[in-house]
Amino acid sequence: MTNSGAPIHIKPEQAISEAAALGEKIARGAELFSKLRDNEVAIATTPKDEVWRQDKVTLHHYRPLADTKIATPMLIVYGLIGRYTMADLQEDRSLVRNLLNLGIDLYVVDWGNPSRADRWLTLDDYIDGYLAECVRVISERHRIDKVSLLGICEGGVFTTCYAALHPDTVKAMVLTITPIDFHGDTVENRLGHGFINIWTRSLKPEDIDRLIEAYGNLPGEFMGSVFSQMTPMRTLMKYNLDMLEVMDDEKKFLNFLRMEKWIADRPHHPGEAAKQWLKDLYQDNKLINNAFTVNGRQVDLGNITMPVLNVFAKDDHIIPPATSQALGAKVGTKDYTELPLPGGHVGVFVGGKSQALLGSGIAKWLSERQ
Amino acid sequence: MQALTELWSRGGKDFAAAQHGTSFDIASRLATATGQEGAPGSAPVTFFDLQGMTKANEAFAKLWSSAIELSQTVTRNAQQGKKQDPLVTDLLGKVFDPRAWFSSMDGMDQALQRMAEGPRLADLWDTERKMLNVFNAWTALRQRSLEHNTVMLDAWLKAAGKFAKDLNETADRKEALGSWRELLALWVETANTALLETQRSDAYLKSQREILKASTDLRLAQQEIAAFYSEMFGYPTRAELDDVHRTVTELRRELRALQRANRDAPKAARQPPKGSRKQPTQAGPNRNTP
Numbered sequence: 001m002t003n004s005g006a007p008i009h010i011k012p013e014q015a016i017s018e019a020a021a022l023g024e025k026i027a028r029g030a031e032l033f034s035k036l037r038d039n040e041v042a043i044a045t046t047p048k049d050e051v052w053r054q055d056k057v058t059l060h061h062y063r064p065l066a067d068t069k070i071a072t073p074m075l076i077v078y079g080l081i082g083r084y085t086m087a088d089l090q091e092d093r094s095l096v097r098n099l100l101n102l103g104i105d106l107y108v109v110d111w112g113n114p115s116r117a118d119r120w121l122t123l124d125d126y127i128d129g130y131l132a133e134c135v136r137v138i139s140e141r142h143r144i145d146k147v148s149l150l151g152i153c154e155g156g157v158f159t160t161c162y163a164a165l166h167p168d169t170v171k172a173m174v175l176t177i178t179p180i181d182f183h184g185d186t187v188e189n190r191l192g193h194g195f196i197n198i199w200t201r202s203l204k205p206e207d208i209d210r211l212i213e214a215y216g217n218l219p220g221e222f223m224g225s226v227f228s229q230m231t232p233m234r235t236l237m238k239y240n241l242d243m244l245e246v247m248d249d250e251k252k253f254l255n256f257l258r259m260e261k262w263i264a265d266r267p268h269h270p271g272e273a274a275k276q277w278l279k280d281l282y283q284d285n286k287l288i289n290n291a292f293t294v295n296g297r298q299v300d301l302g303n304i305t306m307p308v309l310n311v312f313a314k315d316d317h318i319i320p321p322a323t324s325q326a327l328g329a330k331v332g333t334k335d336y337t338e339l340p341l342p343g344g345h346v347g348v349f350v351g352g353k354s355q356a357l358l359g360s361g362i363a364k365w366l367s368e369r370q
Numbered sequence: 371m372q373a374l375t376e377l378w379s380r381g382g383k384d385f386a387a388a389q390h391g392t393s394f395d396i397a398s399r400l401a402t403a404t405g406q407e408g409a410p411g412s413a414p415v416t417f418f419d420l421q422g423m424t425k426a427n428e429a430f431a432k433l434w435s436s437a438i439e440l441s442q443t444v445t446r447n448a449q450q451g452k453k454q455d456p457l458v459t460d461l462l463g464k465v466f467d468p469r470a471w472f473s474s475m476d477g478m479d480q481a482l483q484r485m486a487e488g489p490r491l492a493d494l495w496d497t498e499r500k501m502l503n504v505f506n507a508w509t510a511l512r513q514r515s516l517e518h519n520t521v522m523l524d525a526w527l528k529a530a531g532k533f534a535k536d537l538n539e540t541a542d543r544k545e546a547l548g549s550w551r552e553l554l555a556l557w558v559e560t561a562n563t564a565l566l567e568t569q570r571s572d573a574y575l576k577s578q579r580e581i582l583k584a585s586t587d588l589r590l591a592q593q594e595i596a597a598f599y600s601e602m603f604g605y606p607t608r609a610e611l612d613d614v615h616r617t618v619t620e621l622r623r624e625l626r627a628l629q630r631a632n633r634d635a636p637k638a639a640r641q642p643p644k645g646s647r648k649q650p651t652q653a654g655p656n657r658n659t660p
Contacts, residue, residue, distance in 0.1 A: 207582060214586045
């Protein structure tokens with residue numbers, strides 16, 4: 001430091017004014033908070049009906065919001081990390097509502113809340129068991145041979161594997177923020193991006209085995225903490241600055257709380273499936289190399305012969321774009337389209353600009369392939 | 371700024387003293403309780419790594435001293451020549467408190483510790499060799515945690531040093547930050563970059579991995595105790611329950627396969643007509659739970 005002068009010149013009157021404004025903001029926020037009721041922060045409120053259930057897995061059919069324009073129904077498949085409710089966070093930020101309003105007949109599979117009792121479930125069970133059953137049920141309900149799939153993140157890996165194993169039952173596949181090349185983070189090697197990839201590779205396979213042996217599953221709170229590390233200062237400032245910024249604005253505050261609700265609802269990942277996810281995919285990168293197997297069958301990406309729309313977020317710090325884009329060189333169809341959207345991993349679904357582009361982009365792409 | 375300096379000094383001193391005192395308190399109590407020997411006929415028991423813990427403590431304390439020194443430098447110069455503003459002091463006190471980086475940034479460490487720490491240590495003193503294993507695992511986790519905090523403190527020092535340098539350069543340019551938000555924005559940007567760079571470092575990844583391993587070891591050692599008492603009192607152990615769950619999962623898997631085979635056989639024979647889409651045939655739930 002030099003003696004050339006003080007680098008901070010906050011005028012007393014300005015500081016007093018800011019402090020007073022902050023005090024008013026907190027008071028208004030506290031009043032607003034005291035009046036809030038649970039139903040005001042409800043998420044995933046788009047009406048739907050349960051049409052099938054097996055073990056903890058349920059398949060829901062959304063009630064239409066407009067005349068059907070796309071003939072083939074579409075199944076939304078989220079992963080086991082987080083929950084599908086992200087796609088229907090709130091009325092004005094809902095991929096589900098956007099697609100329904102654009103005339104798409106929509107289903108969603110909810111994997112439920114896996115517990116320690118579900119430790120032995122594998123990705124094979126989810127892909128070739130439950131997901132296959134969902135496709136069958138939808139096909140039977142509509143008396144059709146093929147349905148369209150919309151995979152999100154880990155759910156996109158499920159749909160990719162399913163589509164490669166059962167291409168004759170898939171009309172079209174839409175992937176969103178889906179990792180295919182799990183070492184693709186090294187392409188850009190961007191600071192703050194791909195931490196899960198780096199962190200997982202820093203572990204030894206036996207570390208993961210022992211973790212699952214000890215806990216029986218990959219605890220939801222554990223994955224939550226890993227995600228928090230990816231945005232370090234935001235995590236640190238979240239409840240004392242970010243929340244203060246919005247707490248006197250009802251709309252913004254409710255948005256904040258709904259997002260918090262989704263973040264807090266983080267199910268455990270079944271243990272054996274977690275081992276495959278972390279070791280076979282994140283560490284050994286088997287999917288892009290056509291070396292991943294499901295029920296003893298090789299997942300050959302070249303068998304994906306249906307049209308594919310691959311949506312990724314240009315600023316996705318969890319699934320860096322290159323990890324998704326790698327699919328293009330591997331699929332067996334020439335009808336492969338990429339849709340890069342502005343924003344980050346979750347922003348694709350809830351960001352003002354992206355979520356509108358996402359719904360209309362999917363609907364347009366599907367309508368051109370009826 | 372006086373308050374900020376005192377806050378850091380007091381916090382650092384308390385933190386280091388607590389870590390140091392805990393180690394020796396545990397050591398003396400454990401020595402009294404166990405005599406450092408395993409049960410007759412059992413495998414030798416390794417006493418916990420007091421030397422390693424002390425070393426980790428020393429590394430941490432050394433860095434902490436540097437942090438305090440740096441904080442005092444920033445404190446002296448940040449509002450130089452001006453009347454100290456209590457609001458600024460309070461803001462800086464919260465923003466630049468390095469302890470926040472231990473409690474909030476190492477979220478995984480916290481999460482793992484919460485998950486692993488079922489029974490409290492105080493409940494374990496009257497037990498035998500298995501208990502000592504738990505204690506050793508607990509101590510190892512504390513040591514790993516301290517080592518991780520040392521990595522984080524090093525990152526904080528780098529961030530604070532960069533922040534001080536930037537402030538200094540601002541002053542050299544005869545400029546000044548005119549609002550809290552500007553000050554905060556500079557710190558957030560500086561700290562975020564330092565943290566993200568740290569997260570990619572071998573030291574950080576290694577300490578995270580060691581914490582994960584230590585946490586897992588503790589959990590498994592605790593499960594050994596639980597299994598011991600479960601067997602003693604005739605309750606099912608975790609391993610037995612896992613076996614049952616495995617069997618149930620495999621049976622469900624076989625049932626699904628059989629259902630599919632039964633369903634597909636007549637369908638293949640009938641070959642139902644394909645073609646135009648029709649409306650769903652049923653509205654109610656189609657329960658198919660084995």
